[in-house]
Each structure stands twice: as structure tokens, then as C-alpha cells.
Amino acid sequence: MATKIYLNYIKFICLFSGLIIGFSSCSNKPYQTLFEPNGNITANQPNNFTIAGVYKIKPEDILQVRNLQNIKFILEDVNTSASSSQGSGSNAASQAYPVEQDGTVALPVIGHVAVAGLTRQEASKAIEDMYRKKLIKDPIIEVKIINLKVSVFGEVRSPGNYALVKDKTTLIDVLGQAGGITDKGNEKRVKIIRGGTVNPQVTEINLSELESLTNPAVIMQNDDIVYVGQNKRAVRNDKIQNISTIVQPTLLLLNTVLLLFTLK
Template sequence: MLPNLIDNIMQYINMRLLHFIIFTALVFIATSCSYKQNQLLFQTKQTTATDTAQQAKPTPYRIQSQDALQIRNLQNVRYIIDDGPSSSVSSGSGSGGSGSGQTYQVEDDGTITLPVLGHVQVAGLTRPQAAKLIEDLYRKNLLKDPIIELKVTNLKVTLLGEVKSPGNIPLLKDNITLVEMIGQAGGLTTGANEKNIKIIRGKGKNQEVHIIDLSDLRSVSDPRTIMQNGDIIYVAQNKRAIRTENLQNLNTWVQPALLIINTALVIFTLTRQ
């Protein structure tokens, strides 16, 4: 009677194990197959009261010490000044090659050293203000009709999470939006949650976290999405991607466990014969 009881128990265990294996396999197949993410970007929603954060205008970046400024005169793309020598101009902290302008580092006192002009105070100015100041000084002292282009080349934004090319992206012009920055990173992945995009802005006590919902059409005009130097963008995973990842983690230990159980059952069956 005891052998019959053991056989019945073993048959029951085998049946339950088979059901568990089939169920696990079906769930794994259902969640692991490739699918096209149906991201609901820029959908129109009913108008509600405007958030006070959305009313705030973005603060323009002001030049600081240690910033790197790329400056060139568009009237002559080779030099910052038309009367420059036949080789690339280099003065003080300036450097750079032909056609791309010169790069000057803002010193601790807030000045840069420019050809002919000498030390020019630029710290505290916005990029357009600094460009106009240098343009006016060259027009007054040397050039007839200079057109000065100025870029702050050390500014950047960091993209993390569910974007195709995460990393640091230079912030070379004013008023770049979150959508443009994500586009430069190759766009969202299929595992991205377009309703939960975080912009981490500022440092220390002044740090803020803004949650942006790109499924809302109004996010395009949200001033919080104007990128600022040092912003960190984090794109969270959607629920399906999280489930798939959790199931894959589960399978890393379930499959070895099933293999051990199956081996033990085979050994037990052989010893019963």
C-alpha cells in the first residue's frame, strides 16, 4: 500500500510541476515577444487651470567664470578680426582652428582676453548680451561691420533611462526644448514611459524635480521643458517593460530550480524501478 501511496504522490507532484512549467512558459512567451510600443505622445487634453510652475518663464543662462566661449566674426570665418595674421589668431586664453572661431576661457575675474580689445568683462551676461558687447567694441575700435557669433561650449544636459543614446549632450544654443534634446538622443525606446519624464534641475537646496507628461500636447509649450545647463533628464520604464524585466529576473533562478527538481524526479523514478 505504501508504494502505491508514494506513486500517487509522485504523479500528483509531476502533474502540478507540468502545469507550473507550462504556465511559466506561456507567460514568458507572452511578455518576451517583440512588440511595438504604442506611445501616446502629444495627445490633446481638456484645458484646465494653468499650473503656476508652467507660468514661470525660464531663466536665461548667464556666463560664469571657467566657461568656454567660442567666438568668431561671421564677416570673416577665419578670424575673430578681419585684419588678423595669415595663421590662426591666438591671444591669452584663446585657442581654436580656422573656420570654427576661437575658444576663450572666462577667467576667475569674469573677463576674457580678446585680440586688440584686451580684457573684456563678460561674466553675468547672457550669450546674446556678450555677443553684442564684443560686436560693439570691435565696431568702435577696429572693424567696420562685424557680426559676432558667440557660443558657450561647456554647457550640457545629461539624459538617462529609456532613450536610445543616453549620455551628455552639449547645450550649444538658447531655448532648446526637452523634445529636441530627446530627439538628439535618438528618441525614446519601446520601454519608455512617456508620461513620467523627470527633469532634475539645480543643486543642493535649490534642486527641483519636474515631472513632464509628453502624452499631453501642452507639454510642448511648457516653459519647464526649456533646457538649462546641468539638467538631468530621466525617462522611466513603462509598466510592461518593468514586468518583462521582473519576469526575466525570476527566470534566472526559476529555471535552475526546475532543472534540479526535474533531475531529482528522474533519479527517484529510476531508483523505484
């Protein structure tokens, strides 16, 4: 009787272990196929970027405007404590100005300036010219577009949203801001998701190849998502850990039951 119970026990353990391994493999599948490529990203996606990767201002953008030469004519009463760490000198100040639907931005003294369709440098020049004509002798205007961002998550040290405050920000720049790829990360399959919810497209970048640095897709665009998945070693270790976590207490329980049967 005990031998028959033991054989049944062995059969059950084999079947149970097979099911556990199968379910563990299936549970990891969605994680590994997250953002699988379904198309190619070109350098000229419709995201208000030029072919060279330089952004053109559009309505509802938020501009940060600085007069590096003389702040008192533009931002007399602005609290500059929040922006002092970003400045190009202790005399710089800034404030956020929204671009209106007609493509203009309203600035102190000079009023509305048309900026839609201009790059950041072109907008700086246009604002400088207006202040030079109306108020300031030698203005030095700096413009930043502060609402542009990239989301980074997966196997990086500091996942989160990162602002695109300079032109031609690259994938390497953004990963650097996120603290770099962890030991579990797969640098050969870094995914960039672009196009929003209407037309999302995914491309994979192999950072172990030098050619990836010249790929136009690595120039970040507004609302890009960067995802770093796990490497094979990390995936394998996770599977083993998951199986071990589930199987060990189950085996302990079954061994206890078998022991009770054999003692009868």
C-alpha cells in the first residue's frame, strides 16, 4: 500500500513540476514581449521636429525666457530661486510663458511675438530683435521649451520623466540622466516607442554597436518612451527564483502528507 502511494506521489510531483515550469514560462512571456517592434521609426516622424532633430515651437508649448544681459527689464518681480540652479550665471532669471493658439507668446513690454514654427534659436533671435527695437540696447535672450519630455523605465537606475531642454538630446543623454542601465538591463535591445497612442511605433537600438550612435532614431522627440528590458541572465534567474518560490513550500507540504501516510 505504501509503495503504491509513493509511486502515485512521484507521478504527481512530476506532473505538478511540469505545470509549474510551464506556467512560469508563460507568466514571463508578456514581460519579455513588452513593446515588441511592429514598424520602423524614421527621422522625420510628425512630432514637430526637423529632419536634423531640432524642435519647432507650436501652440500650447511652454517657453522659459531669460535675458542674460539685463534681467530687470523683463522679469522684475519673478521669484528666481527655482531657476537659479539652471541659469547661466547668477544674474539670469526666467519665467514660463505659454504659446497661444495663434502661435504667439505674450512677453512683458513688447507684447505678442510670433514664435510658432520657429526653432528655439530662431525664437531667441526674434525676441532679441523685438526687445532691441523697443527697450534694451544689447539683449541676450535664451529660450527653452520646458514642456518637452521623455519617459524612461525598465532596467535603469532612476526611471521617470526627463525634460528635453536642449536640441538634439540623444538616447545616450537620456539614459545618462536616468542613471544608466542596471546590471540586469539588456543594452542590445533598448526600445524607443514613438508616435503616441494614435500611431505608436517601436524601434530597437543595440547600444553595443557603434553604428547605433548614428541612427537618427536615437535623437529624442517629445513624449518618447524609452524601455530597457532584462537581459537573458536576469530573465533566467527570475524564472528560477519564481519556480523555487512556488515549488519549495509545495514540496514541503507534499512530503509532510506522504510522511503521515507512511506512518499509518
